[in-house]
Amino acid sequence: MKVIFENVTKKFGNFTAVDNLNVKFKDGEFVALLGPSGCGKTTTLLMIAGIYKPSSGKIMFDDKVMNDVLPKNRNIGMCFQSYALYPHMTVFENIAFPLKLKKMSKDEIKKRVMQAANKVEIGHLLDRKPGQLSGGQQQRVSLARALVKEPQIMLLDEPLSNLDARLRINMRAEIKKLQKDLGINMVLVTHDQTEALTMADRIAIMNNGKLQDFDIPEELYENPKNLFIANFIGNPPMNFIDVELVEEEGKYFVKNEVIKLELPESSRERFDFSSCSKQLVLGIRPEDLTITESKCNTLQAEIYVVEPLGRDKLVNVVIGERKYKIIAPPKFNADTGDKVNISLNFAKIHLFDKTSEGSIRRNRV
Amino acid sequence: MAPVTERSVMLERDAQLEEKNLFQKLKDTCQAASFLAPFLIMIILFFAVPVILTAVLAFSGMDFKLQWNFVGLDNFIRILKDPVIPQVAANTLVYVVFTCIINVGFGFLLAVMTAYFIKNESVGLFFRTLWLLPRMTPSVVYALLWIWFLEPTENGMLNIIFKSLFDMQPHNWIQDNPMKVIIFANGMIGASFGMIVFSAAIKSIPEDYFRAAMVDGANDFQIIKNIIIPFLKWPIMFATIWQTLSLLTSYEYILLLTDGGPLFDSEVLSLFAYHKAFANFEFGYGAASAMVLVIIGALITLLMLKLFGYERMMNPSKLGN
Ligand SMILES: Nc1ncnc2c1ncn2[C@@H]1O[C@H](COP(=O)(O)OP(=O)(O)O)[C@@H](O)[C@H]1O
Numbered sequence: 159m160k161v162i163f164e165n166v167t168k169k170f171g172n173f174t175a176v177d178n179l180n181v182k183f184k185d186g187e188f189v190a191l192l193g194p195s196g197c198g199k200t201t202t203l204l205m206i207a208g209i210y211k212p213s214s215g216k217i218m219f220d221d222k223v224m225n226d227v228l229p230k231n232r233n234i235g236m237c238f239q240s241y242a243l244y245p246h247m248t249v250f251e252n253i254a255f256p257l258k259l260k261k262m263s264k265d266e267i268k269k270r271v272m273q274a275a276n277k278v279e280i281g282h283l284l285d286r287k288p289g290q291l292s293g294g295q296q297q298r299v300s301l302a303r304a305l306v307k308e309p310q311i312m313l314l315d316e317p318l319s320n321l322d323a324r325l326r327i328n329m330r331a332e333i334k335k336l337q338k339d340l341g342i343n344m345v346l347v348t349h350d351q352t353e354a355l356t357m358a359d360r361i362a363i364m365n366n367g368k369l370q371d372f373d374i375p376e377e378l379y380e381n382p383k384n385l386f387i388a389n390f391i392g393n394p395p396m397n398f399i400d401v402e403l404v405e406e407e408g409k410y411f412v413k414n415e416v417i418k419l420e421l422p423e424s425s426r427e428r429f430d431f432s433s434c435s436k437q438l439v440l441g442i443r444p445e446d447l448t449i450t451e452s453k454c455n456t457l458q459a460e461i462y463v464v465e466p467l468g469r470d471k472l473v474n475v476v477i478g479e480r481k482y483k484i485i486a487p488p489k490f491n492a493d494t495g496d497k498v499n500i501s502l503n504f505a506k507i508h509l510f511d512k513t514s515e516g517s518i519r520r521n522r523v
Numbered sequence: 524m525a526p527v528t529e530r531s532v533m534l535e536r537d538a539q540l541e542e543k544n545l546f547q548k549l550k551d552t553c554q555a556a557s558f559l560a561p562f563l564i565m566i567i568l569f570f571a572v573p574v575i576l577t578a579v580l581a582f583s584g585m586d587f588k589l590q591w592n593f594v595g596l597d598n599f600i601r602i603l604k605d606p607v608i609p610q611v612a613a614n615t616l617v618y619v620v621f622t623c624i625i626n627v628g629f630g631f632l633l634a635v636m637t638a639y640f641i642k643n644e645s646v647g648l649f650f651r652t653l654w655l656l657p658r659m660t661p662s663v664v665y666a667l668l669w670i671w672f673l674e675p676t677e678n679g680m681l682n683i684i685f686k687s688l689f690d691m692q693p694h695n696w697i698q699d700n701p702m703k704v705i706i707f708a709n710g711m712i713g714a715s716f717g718m719i720v721f722s723a724a725i726k727s728i729p730e731d732y733f734r735a736a737m738v739d740g741a742n743d744f745q746i747i748k749n750i751i752i753p754f755l756k757w758p759i760m761f762a763t764i765w766q767t768l769s770l771l772t773s774y775e776y777i778l779l780l781t782d783g784g785p786l787f788d789s790e791v792l793s794l795f796a797y798h799k800a801f802a803n804f805e806f807g808y809g810a811a812s813a814m815v816l817v818i819i820g821a822l823i824t825l826l827m828l829k830l831f832g833y834e835r836m837m838n839p840s841k842l843g844n
């Protein structure tokens with residue numbers, strides 16, 4: 159089933175929670191709605207569920223406009239951040255509730271509940287009350303309750319945020335597997351970029367009620383369209399340096415009070431220098447910086463602190479007044495205060511217009 | 524030698540704590556007592572003293588001469604033999620049960636209307652305040668409103684309505700249906716208590732439960748049945764017991780509306796005690812009737828606490844897990 163938003167806006171009084179959203183989810187696609195807290199993700203999800211009505215615009219499932227269709231007629235399954243398991247019902251009754259409301263026969267209900275419960279491995283918990291379950295088990299019950307209806311689309315609102323770190327990693331894989339097995343649409347709301355990057359086919363990234371971009375994880379990571387996306391996606395986050403673009407003897411340089419770097423020839427193909435403003439922000443991911451011996455076209459920095467991450471080391475350095483992060487191999491060793499040179503992988507740099515915050519990358523044809 | 528397990532260490536620590544606690548506990552008790560003192564004095568002054576006085580009075584034959592002549596169990600034996608008591612007891616039962624049903628049931632309906640169906644906070648509040656108005660009106664005024672409304676002449680409000688609708692002759696409503704009138708009047712005013720308790724409880728149900736139920740396919744009626752009522756189990760229980768106890772002992776609207784009449788048709792036990800004491804000046808006999816009420820009330824309370832458990836009763840808002 160395709161899910162289509164056409165100019166969808168949602169206002170609460172004067173406050174615009176979702177601003178002119180235009181987006182199309184493909185049939186059977188796993189989409190993540192990603193953005194900081196309060197950016198309108200849950201509001202968007204609740205509009206798909208039919209609990210909120212758009213203030214304007216259209217929401218369509220395939221060709222059918224859904225704006226006025228009640229939640230119960232939408233064939234959706236939903237998991238809430240709080241799980242919202244009915245505390246007075248047993249696990250069985252919780253999962254059976256949607257079927258009971260459909261007036262299904264007792265045998266059919268029992269069969270379907272067992273199926274759903276086994277799919278998320280809680281078959282042994284059916285007699286318990288939600289209060290007697292761990293967070294992870296409650297999470298599974300809420301998944302089963304959503305699945306039991308055999309919905310066309312599953313909506314998950316921050317499903318993993320209440321789980322501990324290890325469980326979260328396990329559930330990430332399980333939910334993704336579940337979606338692939340069932341082949342149904344899934345919409346996952348999260349503020350955790352790792353979750354979005356690891357689970358979703360495509361990510362809709364939002365800020366202040368506005369859609370920033372909707373693309374596959376690799377593309378958002380490799381070619382962020384604006385400063386917000388560049389900053390939000392990636393862990394540890396991208397380093398940013400305020401620079402000025404100057405042209406000297408046919409060569410382009412970026413510089414500020416403490417640095418001056420020559421941009422290689424190839425960057426002319428990636429970036430549109432002719433029409434952009436001169437005030438830029440240079441972005442580079444920690445893994446695209448290397449600590450070297452060479453003094454040629456590098457940054458001079460001082461070690462601030464080194465954090466071993468196990469697989470590699472996260473080196474914090476100071477250039478001028480500001481701090482930057484570098485991923486270094488595990489054998490790297492240095493003491494606070496040591497002077498080092500840092501070279502950039504120029505093929506991986508990002509340049510953003512300082513005022514519009516958009517990337518000055520050329521659009522690929 | 525026993526291995527030092529985690530548990531043995533813990534037990535040792537507990538023992539130490541207990542020792543230290545004895546002195547601390549004493550100090551805490553004194554401190555708590557001093558904080559509670561004003562409250563305790565109030566309870567003693569306004570609750571314990573009257574109960575004890577009533578209890579003592581119940582064993583005396585005190586009348587308008589105000590003399591303490593103790594007569595043992597005579598008053599209680601007289602209650603058992605009093606020919607009007609069966610009717611009074613039956614009236615009390617009918618009055619308490621039906622008024623309580625209206626109180627709680629109607630209060631619940633009002634709460635659902637103003638806290639669930641009306642999503643707008645201030646509109647809901649407006650309607651709730653409207654229902655609170657009779658509460659804020661002095662009882663005499665509220666009773667007078669009913670008397671005017673039910674006035675037996677053709678100028679009575681209800682008579683005018685029935686005449687214009689069904690062309691009916693004027694009715695003496697209070698005279699003909701005394702119990703119905705007092706139950707209805709009391710039920711209406713008492714409903715505001717349940718309404719306040721229940722609407723606060725409905726508001727405190729996390730929004731996600733309603734959303735989950737909506738997505739699961741529930742309509743409004745099913746949401747009320749499957750979400751609201753289970754969540755309000757304890758508030759409903761609490762309101763029922765509270766109203767039962769207060770209805771047992773309250774009589775001011777009955778006094779003002781029917782004065783227990785005609786004859787003993789709407790006389791309840793609390794009003795009976797009042798009449799004996801302050802109309803017939805049989806203070807001893809009135810006190811004995813009041814004692815019976817106190818005992819019934821205490822029995823109901825104990826029964827409820829036993830049935831539902833003190834802990835759970837006192838934490839009625841334990842929502843969710
Ligand atoms: N029912 C509501 N009434 C008023 N404001 C709301 C309501 N629901 C959400 N908002 C506001 O809309 C914004 C987006 O909320 P939400 O979609 O819940 O954000 P999130 O991305 O964290 O899920 C927030 O600023 C929130 O305060």
Ligand SMILES: [Mg+2]
Nearest residue numbers: 196199200201
């Ligand atoms: Mg949210």
